[in-house]
Amino acid sequence: MRLASTAIRAETVRAVNRLTSRWAGTLGTGGGVLSAAGVWPLLAFLADGAEGPAREELEDALGIRAGKAAEAARGLLGALGAMRGSAAAVGLWTRPEVELRERWVSGLPQATLGRLTGDEGADRAALDTWAKERTGGLIPTMPVTLDEETRLVLAAAQAVRTRWLQPFDDGELAPESGPWAGRCLNGLRRHTSLLDRVGVARTASGPLTVLKVLGDTGVDVHLLLGEEETGPGAVLRAGIDVLSGASKAVPGDLLPLGEQGPGLNVRNARSYDRAPTLRVTTSPFSLTADHDLLKSAELFGLTSATDRRHGHFPGISEFPLAIADARQSAVARFDAKGFEAASVSAMGACAGGAAAPPPYLVRRIDVDFDRPFGFLTVHRTSRLVLTAGWVAEPVDHVFEEFDETEESEA
Template sequence: MEQTTLQDALNAEEIRAANELTRRWLTGRAEVPAVASGLGIWPLLAVLATGAVEATLEELLDAAGIDIGQAADIPTALLDAVRSAPALNLALAAWAGPRVTFDPEWVEGLPVDAIGTLTGDPDVDRPVLDEWASRNTGGLIERMPIDVDESIELLLASALSVRTKWRTAFDERAPFHSGPWQGRGKILAAAYSEEVLRVGSDAAVLTVQGDDDIDVLLALGREETPAQDVMSTLIDAAADSGWGRPVSELTSDMPSIGVTFFEYEGPTPQTTPETSAVVPAFNLANDLDLLEDAASLGLELASDDEFAQFDRLAAQRLYVSQAKQSCMAVFSATGFEAAAVTAFGIDWMGSAPQPLHKHRRATVTFDRPFAYLARHRPSGLILIAGWVNEPGE
């Protein structure tokens, strides 16, 4: 049987809604996180919405950018579609304590095979939850980002991982010899004979293609531009193939952020754009308390122990008492891997000489802080995003 792809499972508006959640969340923070996943949150908001009513429901749907019908369908559609993407893994799960009396219709609509059990004993529950997080991220994240010592009656969680090998591998080079990161970091360099670099008025964006339909995009903004604005520009560039100008249309005298040009003579005529990229390797990890961003994530009412309304979820009055995400990303010479586990804790309330031809090569150098994101190439769905503030060692 033919598998459903992500671009078939989600329409363009739904993909835009998921990406806009990522934009609103990351750019609305005082600091852009080193690594985060809006996609890890998006289906959990949908699951919560199917159990909410009135103002709580409206807030969740507005944050997710969907309606109630989509909230019921999207989590299952995502799980089914990811099976056709070899580089991706996505899992959703729920665990409930013995005192929760669920609405049968809500349970029937859950995109999971079964609801696990919470005993209330941290020594019993913690190993089960940690094993699930590790198994569903291939060992990239080993712990569920939730405090089981606190009272939890229901736990909803997602686990997302992405692994890809570069189509063109990087070589390791000596540290930067100039710029803010001079003498620091493990430096990677690669050469491309295709359009991988676009330059706009406020940023240069490099697309590093991986196998299995995964791209990682890097954006270098102006030195004075806030990280939030660079991230927003990167999300625009990821969604619009016409953003900026390709390097083949640039001339050496055009001001281009982070880009220099080099002319040399080669034995054959130049027939394709030539671009060199110099990038620091990075290995980032982050733990985020999502309730600090409750407004942008639609969790203000859901996390209010007085006003949360989940009447379609259970007979008892419940509210989101914890919302956390653990995530990591590694950009190396051979590929990229990243993962995020998101959890909502819910409680009660050599030849002969030849003629030489002129060539022109552009070099983009990421020698100061920059934004990045990983996306599913065919659908444009943003999987992981963040800000590199320091080069990796």
């Protein structure tokens, strides 16, 4: 089942973002990336076939009733698949002795249905191929343990790609303070006259600077910078609060002069152009993460479901089933790509008098993400958080070596 539009029920968005916020709260300072939008549908389908304590715990993790969960998951996956630049899929593989309930299977949206043969090498190859194909090569392996006890594998894949409406320029980043100080790093820079792309919110975790980087597919990335002592989980939860409206961000064009937020300064500056300017400096990043969801079983409603003494999913199969493994592999990359251009610039000079000062006094906002920061990948229309993460380590700038031999021969 696939939706014709990217409309997602507000109740589903709130439920998925709630799980994102709770999960993000467990991120440490080492950085990482996660996607609750990729886990939530699996929990929903499990809840639909569960009974007893497992069903109750899954309901609590999902934030909606189990009887409505499968329908909500179908709507979510359909909407994800309908977004430009996005893809979503479900896969189900079982051993022959696991006879599935037709009602439950029919509720999986366009699922890949396959058999586990018991040949670990062949089964692993099939699952890895599915993961690689459904994510366009971003995730090359299926993050699940296969052994002789494995009877069923249920998986969901999600991928999203977007190009910036306004690209960045590559450059260098040399922080003067903070944990990245004293290093020469790869940096990204751009400027715009749209001051409302940035805002500052007063949240329960302190002031938060939020920068929206708009993509051409209706998917944006929100960069989040809190105070230096504020941890990753608190920053990401604050960003989700701003997204939901629980905390209000004052847009850049309404901010008074001065240092109004983390990494953000508002001032008046002379310019040859009448338009105000928002100047952004940030760091590119490439993150990968592997999550063992059972290490936080309570968070995902999987505590009772892992008790192998009982079967917990009679709505899925008469064969008694318990959860033995639950994992997620995630990747996120942010850079200046998405736009290619070439230009030739020439300047002629001659003797002249002193130049007149710039005639216009305009508002200028400088915002620098030059220390650890968070990010949310957001579907612009629904405000659904697709991925969340924390950038703890920047990319060092590599200088090209100067070859004196080639220079002398020239």
